[in-house]
Amino acid sequence: xxxxxxxxxxxxxxxxxxxxxxxxxxxxxxxxxxxxxxxxxxxxxxxxxxxxxxxxxxxxxxxxxxxxxxxxxxxxxxxxxxxxxxxxxxxxxxxxxxxxxxxxxxxxxxxxxxxxxxxxxxxxxxxxxxxxxxxxxxxxxxxxxxxxxxxxxxxxxxxxxxxxxxxxxxxxxxxxxxxxxxxxxxxxxxxxxxxxxxxxxxxxxxxxxxxxxxxxxxxxxxxxxxxxxxxxxxxxxxxxxxxxxxxxxxxxxxxxxxxxxxxxxxxxxxxxxxxxxxxxxxxxxxxxxxxxxxxxxxxxxxxxxxxxxxxxxxxxxxxxxxxxxxxxxxxxxxxxxxxxxxxxxxxxxxxxxxxxxxxxxxxxxxxxxxxxxxxxxxxxxxxxxxxxxxxxxxxxxxxxxxxxxxxxxxxxxxxxxxxxxxxxxxxxxxxxxxxxxxxxxxxxxxxxxxxxxxxxxxxxxxxxxx
Ligand SMILES: C[S@@+](CC[C@H](N)C(=O)[O-])C[C@H]1O[C@@H](n2cnc3c(N)ncnc32)[C@H](O)[C@@H]1O
Numbered sequence: 392x393x394x395x396x397x398x399x400x401x402x403x404x405x406x407x408x409x410x411x412x413x414x415x416x417x418x419x420x421x422x423x424x425x426x427x428x429x430x431x432x433x434x435x436x437x438x439x440x441x442x443x444x445x446x447x448x449x450x451x452x453x454x455x456x457x458x459x460x461x462x463x464x465x466x467x468x469x470x471x472x473x474x475x476x477x478x479x480x481x482x483x484x485x486x487x488x489x490x491x492x493x494x495x496x497x498x499x500x501x502x503x504x505x506x507x508x509x510x511x512x513x514x515x516x517x518x519x520x521x522x523x524x525x526x527x528x529x530x531x532x533x534x535x536x537x538x539x540x541x542x543x544x545x546x547x548x549x550x551x552x553x554x555x556x557x558x559x560x561x562x563x564x565x566x567x568x569x570x571x572x573x574x575x576x577x578x579x580x581x582x583x584x585x586x587x588x589x590x591x592x593x594x595x596x597x598x599x600x601x602x603x604x605x606x607x608x609x610x611x612x613x614x615x616x617x618x619x620x621x622x623x624x625x626x627x628x629x630x631x632x633x634x635x636x637x638x639x640x641x642x643x644x645x646x647x648x649x650x651x652x653x654x655x656x657x658x659x660x661x662x663x664x665x666x667x668x669x670x671x672x673x674x675x676x677x678x679x680x681x682x683x684x685x686x687x688x689x690x691x692x693x694x695x696x697x698x699x700x701x702x703x704x705x706x707x708x709x710x711x712x713x714x715x716x717x718x719x720x721x722x723x724x725x726x727x728x729x730x731x732x733x734x735x736x737x738x739x740x741x742x743x744x745x746x747x748x749x750x751x752x753x754x755x756x757x758x759x760x761x762x763x764x765x766x767x768x769x770x771x772x773x774x775x776x777x778x779x780x781x782x783x784x785x786x787x788x789x790x791x792x793x794x795x796x797x798x799x800x801x802x803x804x805x806x807x808x809x810x811x812x813x814x815x816x817x818x819x820x821x822x823x824x825x826x827x828x829x830x831x832x833x834x835x836x837x838x839x840x841x842x843x844x845x846x847x848x849x850x851x852x853x854x855x856x857x
Contacts, residue, residue: 400447404431407486409494409814411474411843415447422447426468428456428478429486458482464564469533470548472565473841484509484837487845491813491835499817501824505832510694515840516564518688520605520670523654524574525549526588526598527557544582546601554652555591564841570605573636577601577613580631589618591652597621599647600654602681606670607689612641614681616654620646622662629663640664643681655682672696675723677748684717684741688838695809695836695846696724702807702832702850703780705729712778712803714764714794715785719745721809722757725782733776734759735767764790768797781806789815792822799826806851811838813847820849827854 404413404427413429415422421444427433432454435447452459462468462477475483488509495501512518528543531550547560561578562571581598589596600616613632615625622644629642642663647656659681667678670685672692679685686692699721703711705728713722716734718741726732726749734757736742742761749757767773774797781803783790789812798806799822806828810816813835820830828851836846 398437399450400435400437400445401453402427402433402435402447404429404433404449406493407489409490409812409843417445420445424449426474427452428458428482430454431456466533466548466558466560466563469551470558470560471551472548472563474843476564476841480515480840483515483840484511487835487837487843490843491833491845491847494813494817495820495830495833497817498814499820499824499830501817501820501830504830507832507834509835509837509845510691510698512688512837512840513690517567518690518840519565519567520607520689521685521687522563522566522570522574522603524560524601524603525557526596526600527555528588528590528596529553529556529592531556531558533558544588546578546581546588566603567605569609569638570603570611573611573613573632573639574601574603576636577628577632580628584628586624594618594650600645602645602654604668604679604681606668606679608669608671609638610641610668611636611639612643612668612679612681613639614643614645614654614659616645616647616656618646618648620644620658620660622660625662633663641666641668641681645681672720672724675720675748675752677718677720677723678744678751679718680740680744682740683744684738686720686838691836691838691846692720695838695848696721698834698836698848699782699807699809700725700728702834702848703782703805705780709779710777712773712781714773714781714783714790716745716759717741717784719748719757719759721782721784722759723748723752723754726752726754726757729780730756732757733778735764735773736761737763764794768793771797773797774801778803780804782809783807784809785815787812787815789819795819795822796826799823799828802853804853808847808849808851810847810849811844813845816847816849820851823851828852829854 402415425448427449433449434451439446467476527545530545545557545559547558550556587596589599602614604612645656645659711732713734716736722732739761745759833849838846
């Protein structure tokens with residue numbers, strides 16, 4: 392059934408696929424359907440008609456899945472930070488397992504491998520150690536009940552499709568309660584300060600982003616991203632906030648005067664307290680600066696890294712290559728179980744952090760090299776030394792084919808592939824399989840409950856060595 396403009400269709404959701412979607416059929420065409428659970432009958436709005444398929448979003452559930460629950464969050468699903476907050480946690484995990492399996496067979500064309508059940512998260516809410524909120528002069532009103540009071544101050548998350556508008560968020564279930572408490576105080580101080588939020592369309596205003604971090608020891612770092620440098624003003628905000636919040640040990644101010652909409656800027660200044668936070672993964676400590684990449688779910692990071700160690704089957708004699716090493720967390724975590732680790736990473740500041748982190752833990756068998764792995768692979772720079780095992784943890788886009796081919800051409804027996812995107816993981820696995828490797832086993836780890844994101848660890852072995 393469709394309406395007159397052919398924009399609304401009635402469909403039944405099929406199997407889950409990557410991206411928080413399900414597959415469906417309509418008039419012989421494949422529909423990629425958002426916001427529906429497998430088995431649900433929905434009315435869906437057609438977003439795009441492509442050559443071979445339709446993209447649609449469920450607008451009304453006609454027959455509800457028994458796995459739907461109630462979401463406790465008043466901003467769900469509009470804010471977009473969660474896609475599965477009204478879905479039973481057991482069922483979320485089943486969806487993620489099915490998605491990983493589907494990617495491996497459909498994209499990777501691999502059938503014969505061992506699949507281990509997803510590693511569960513102990514906490515499905517309040518797990519993130521880093522949050523980023525956006526200021527805007529233009530508020531996105533989710534419903535008429537919000538009053539349309541023309542409030543010129545909004546702090547929260549970007550509204551879907553309205554890139555200049557922001558949903559005014561008072562509380563977020565992703566962040567620990569202590570961060571919610573600090574967030575509430577800071578919102579009050581900033582709202583009553585008269586400081587102007589940024590206007591993305593006019594490039595006016597002062598307050599741009601708020602980035603908050605919290606460590607496993609409940610120490611908090613605040614980074615206020617502003618359009619210009621006003622040290623007295625920011626200093627006074629920091630004083631007011633830190634007076635009542637001893638947990639805040641660092642107050643930073645990033646200046647971003649550019650048009651680019653990011654929380655990074657041309658300089659980051661220390662306003663009050665310390666410049667870095669100290670956090671732990673297992674027995675190891677790490678210095679984290681406001682812009683460092685650090686795994687966001689501390690409860691699951693150790694489980695993920697233990698899985699890497701288990702899959703690598705380290706004996707203590709291996710020279711390990713750690714590709715896309717970030718601030719050296721994996722290298723440092725495994726240092727006692729190997730002979731040496733060499734890490735490669737694009738961001739120079741992360742390499743400096745990695746070296747510093749090794750020193751901080753009195754580790755001498757890890758070294759870190761900066762550079763673009765695609766270029767390093769092209770120039771033959773990665774395999775100047777011999778390695779026994781590769782651990783690779785690329786960004787969402789996966790590995791550049793040149794990097795994959797340089798590994799295939801090396802004599803490395805075992806690859807442990809850590810991925811935050813099962814579709815690019817599967818794509819790369821297919822290349823490795825064509826190059827003489829065999830995918831042995833795979834295990835997803837749930838690092839991001841209530842979202843569709845899933846971490847996957849896989850181990851590949853060079854075939855003739857099986
Ligand atoms: C998913 S993170 C992994 C970080 C680290 N392994 C960890 O567990 O914290 C991916 C890393 O790849 C780096 N990266 C992205 N593109 C790269 C490239 N072309 N060459 C080298 N490193 C790159 C990013 O800067 C980031 O630190």
